[in-house]
């Protein structure tokens with residue numbers, strides 16, 4: 001008897017958790033090859049995806065997090081960067097979006113210039129200015145001071161972000177830990193600051209927590225990824241960036 005009471009009370013707490021968990025659709029857009037798949041995988045699974053193929057249509061990934069005592073679920077829509085793999089789905093991408101992540105590659109100025117077209121696509125699909133927007137410069141692990149003139153500077157990205165009312169982050173899906181040199185002479189004394197990718201998750205979560213029109217989730221919370229399309233993927237084009 002005691003155990004069945006325990007069972008029903010734990011069922012009760014699970015159902016209250018389910019009914020209280022709000023789901024937010026987060027659209028991830030940017031040129032092909034900037035690292036949207038790797039970044040969303042890192043955001044949800046906490047690791048770098050070493051083998052990737054071009055996204056066809058959309059891949060979904062989910063991350064549950066707690067913000068100020070409330071559990072919320074981010075449903076990340078990892079969209080295709082290549083026009084031929086996205087054109088039939090654009091309207092679905094923009095339906096009921098709660099936040100947008102604009103991703104570019106810091107080592108590829110063309111992908112930064114391409115952001116203007118992504119902003120325009122949002123406008124054409126009637127994305128309101130109240131929707132939180134985040135600008136993410138990915139692949140910071142590939143920054144090379146000797147090639148600064150061929151990379152996207154943080155100052156330039158920051159001014160773009162300010163102009164478009166976006167919150168700016170520079171990160172790496174591969175290695176987002178900041179190195180801090182503690183000693184002058186010893187490389188072994190290198191320490192690491194907190195994970196930037198987690199900072200992005202927290203910032204998105206905090207912005208969405210304040211969102212006025214969330215949807216309530218009706219399924220169990222789940223952290224992981226799943227795909228909408230099950231078509232065979234073609235070989236990924238070689239990255240032809242700057």
Ligand SMILES: Nc1nc2c(ncn2[C@@H]2O[C@H](COP(=O)(O)OP(=O)(O)OP(=O)(O)O)[C@@H](O)[C@H]2O)c(=O)[nH]1
Nearest residue numbers: 032033034035036037038052055081139172173174
């Ligand atoms: N060094 C480094 N490589 C990365 C990083 N993120 C992604 N990559 C590499 O960049 C390439 C493209 O990554 P994807 O995540 O497939 O790019 P995408 O934007 O999803 O591309 P589409 O699906 O075509 O839109 C792959 O070879 C990744 O291994 C990063 O932070 N650092």
